[in-house]
Amino acid sequence: MHGLMMNTPLLISSIMRFADLNYPDREIVSVTADNPNHRYTYRDAFARTRQLANALNKLGVKQGDRIGTLAWNDYRHFELYYAVSGSGMVCHTINPRLYPEQVTYIINHAQDRFLFVDLLVMPLIEKLWPALAGVEGVVVMTDEAHMPASEIPNVMCYETLLASESDQFDWPEFDENTASALCYTSGTTGNPKGVLYSHRSAVLHAYAGCLPDVLAFSGQDCVLLVVPMFHVNGWGVPYSSPMVGAKMVMPGPKMADGEALCALINRESVSIASGVPTIWLALLSYLEQSGATIPSVNRVSVGGAACPRSIIETFDRKYNVSVHQGWGMTETSPLGTIFKIKPAMGELTQDQQYDLRAKQGCGVFGIEMRITDENDQPLPWDGVAFGALKVRGPWVASEYYKLEDGDNPLDADGWFDTGDVATIDPHGVMTITDRSKDVIKSGGEWISSIELENTAVGHPGVVEAAVIGREHPKWTERPLLIVVTKEQQAVSKDELLAWFDGRVASWWKPDDVAFVEALPHTATGKIDKLSLRKQFADYKFP
Numbered sequence: 001m002h003g004l005m006m007n008t009p010l011l012i013s014s015i016m017r018f019a020d021l022n023y024p025d026r027e028i029v030s031v032t033a034d035n036p037n038h039r040y041t042y043r044d045a046f047a048r049t050r051q052l053a054n055a056l057n058k059l060g061v062k063q064g065d066r067i068g069t070l071a072w073n074d075y076r077h078f079e080l081y082y083a084v085s086g087s088g089m090v091c092h093t094i095n096p097r098l099y100p101e102q103v104t105y106i107i108n109h110a111q112d113r114f115l116f117v118d119l120l121v122m123p124l125i126e127k128l129w130p131a132l133a134g135v136e137g138v139v140v141m142t143d144e145a146h147m148p149a150s151e152i153p154n155v156m157c158y159e160t161l162l163a164s165e166s167d168q169f170d171w172p173e174f175d176e177n178t179a180s181a182l183c184y185t186s187g188t189t190g191n192p193k194g195v196l197y198s199h200r201s202a203v204l205h206a207y208a209g210c211l212p213d214v215l216a217f218s219g220q221d222c223v224l225l226v227v228p229m230f231h232v233n234g235w236g237v238p239y240s241s242p243m244v245g246a247k248m249v250m251p252g253p254k255m256a257d258g259e260a261l262c263a264l265i266n267r268e269s270v271s272i273a274s275g276v277p278t279i280w281l282a283l284l285s286y287l288e289q290s291g292a293t294i295p296s297v298n299r300v301s302v303g304g305a306a307c308p309r310s311i312i313e314t315f316d317r318k319y320n321v322s323v324h325q326g327w328g329m330t331e332t333s334p335l336g337t338i339f340k341i342k343p344a345m346g347e348l349t350q351d352q353q354y355d356l357r358a359k360q361g362c363g364v365f366g367i368e369m370r371i372t373d374e375n376d377q378p379l380p381w382d383g384v385a386f387g388a389l390k391v392r393g394p395w396v397a398s399e400y401y402k403l404e405d406g407d408n409p410l411d412a413d414g415w416f417d418t419g420d421v422a423t424i425d426p427h428g429v430m431t432i433t434d435r436s437k438d439v440i441k442s443g444g445e446w447i448s449s450i451e452l453e454n455t456a457v458g459h460p461g462v463v464e465a466a467v468i469g470r471e472h473p474k475w476t477e478r479p480l481l482i483v484v485t486k487e488q489q490a491v492s493k494d495e496l497l498a499w500f501d502g503r504v505a506s507w508w509k510p511d512d513v514a515f516v517e518a519l520p521h522t523a524t525g526k527i528d529k530l531s532l533r534k535q536f537a538d539y540k541f542p
């Protein structure tokens, strides 16, 4: 027997309609290449979104067509999120920091009909244009006054396109399983793979994001969106914020600039911010140098890479900001797990809380997780056993978009193998020990590079650290620590190695230290271990 409730489809346009009616005066503040302080309201945003939907219609795009964006976090990108998906097309966000060949591959593989491009990304598109045969035109996300000269035949100006359109538009209704957005994984090996989100997955994921023990957004919040909108829908923040009527602040191209972020936070009274650990390292380092503070901020959500305990502790002790670490990936929309304190954990000392925050957290309702051994058998949640982390749920990818080799990412039981290796403790707290390809295997036992990196970064003289396994004649592999140290603080190799004594099992201690000026990062801000392994390919332990 079916229930007798309305079968209203979960559509992204419904978020917009709700926010338009309920929070029309709530502000959206952006930094863009053409305006360092753009401000308007949800009412203005959604009126322009309707104009944009009309403009898209005139361009002749149809439901299901892919529209590419190469843009930073700002109001025009926000309008595209809603106009493209709301009209039934697919908003294909592209990371402009990927290698140019990857950007070309992604645009051609997705068969994007039009590209909406930030002013600052236009030089890249000019260069790639001869290889983008299927793209019919480029819309530069700026006004007439800032339009660049271009060799591309069909270049349009975003503001001019909107100016002549009516702000009346009836959002179509369709099946909630219709594709809404497309995002390619960074693809450190092989070509990037497309993850195709649906309206249903996006709306359910955004609901989950608002939950008190998840991102905990409320209408009282002012949310700083530092996590890029070109990656995994900006963690769903552009959907969750309008759901609850939170004020939004978007830093545009100033994402990794500690000084600019600090100024924006204080000017707009930001209460909650989300981003990858490297962003918070940049902010903390600016705060330390300048003596500035961020009194309005009470929470920072961090994910995308392991957050060193030292970041968590500094935020709390010095700035009264609690750090909530989460884990997820492009294929999981991305919210999978997040920091949570449960009553069953009993009273926790401050140090125990920091330890807990340095782990990847507990499952969010909607995501089931498990760890399995090499025979695909589930392992116990005892905090000791570690194995392949697998997940399933309504916002987890079931397959990749148009994957030529037809690889099925699901195991025989329908679980998605994340490629991460993890433990889960009896409270359900998951800890990532490594990406499966980064695990260091020493004498048949696994060593967690993440734990070694977190320990190294806890040393007061270390800015950033990476640990990779290198060949060893006796143990197969041993850990090599690669560090960037603070300029003003000389740290010796012996001092760094002694730092691990008593902090990790003695046989985990790295065998050697290499000092470098900077570590390579991937386009999504993670330490690029593939490059490091190439860089240290000929390395031999002393």
Ligand code: AMP
Pocket: 185, 186, 232, 302, 303, 304, 305, 306, 307, 325, 326, 327, 328, 329, 330, 331, 334, 360, 418, 419, 420, 432, 434, 435, 524
């Ligand atoms: P991406 O699909 O580019 O967002 O990358 C997802 C991967 O980032 C995951 O599979 C993890 O390896 C890593 N990751 C994400 N969040 C965390 C975290 N909190 N701690 C450790 N690794 C993380």
